Amino acid sequence: MRDESDGSSEDLTHTDEEGNVQMVDVGAKPDTARRAVAAGEIHLSRSTVEAIRTDAVEKGDVLATARVGAVQAVKHTWETVPMCHQIPITNVDTAFDVRDDRVVLEVAVETTGKTGCEMEALEGVTTGLNVVWDMVKAAEKDADGQYPGTRIEAVRVVTKEKRELP
Template identity: 80%
Template structure:
């Protein structure tokens, strides 16, 4: 049975489509449990003055990074509710790490599980939601005179590592 996150080597079979072309969830019931870990990372670009205010805890809405950390963890735990073909998996650990640069905040989210399917989508959901929370917390500082965000963007969101260890 192919891994939910692996494509068929021949390219003949789509894992999320039945014979009639209907979208379906992959049956992972027969797969053995394995320890899995995925790490995703992304960056929100901000003005230098906004990053300085984040660093100095001077954003009016409160502690930006603490709030973003909570949002990232919450998103990890609810990924199965927002991505249609994701299985609900037991999250055994979530680690968040912020790197605050001169004009950006980079967030890395590591997710661990022991189960039948991977956790890279959970890591990606944690990163994107965490970065969205940062943006939400700082948007008053980022708006220009026209109410736009010319210097603000989220980019470089990616899975940086994925591991799978089958118990012996």
């Protein structure tokens, strides 16, 4: 990350002047209540979406399995994002919106600590959507075993909040 200064390597927070990677020291920061919401979507065939709606996917309940995957990913973000701090997760909410040609997933993460939880929300969304893909991949394959219409997109941070503790 760079600030608005001259762009020198001194301004980088995750590398030093020799190029060594380091975690940012947040020890002196006060604890605050934080919340982040991320969202994304997976585009699927209409027949696959209908199978999800009617719980007719051979592997089982797609959304329940994706919800577990999303929560698990949130809790393990620090293990997969190299310079991410391990933070105390106080709450995770997942919301699926099953539309005609896609499933939209929104993940909200809350914590009380010294650093935000945007990466955890993003990890929850991407893993949750990957689980959906895994659960429906047999239905999504074409005759050549490819996924011509299946895609995950629009993954983003919707909101992030930080407030002082009482």
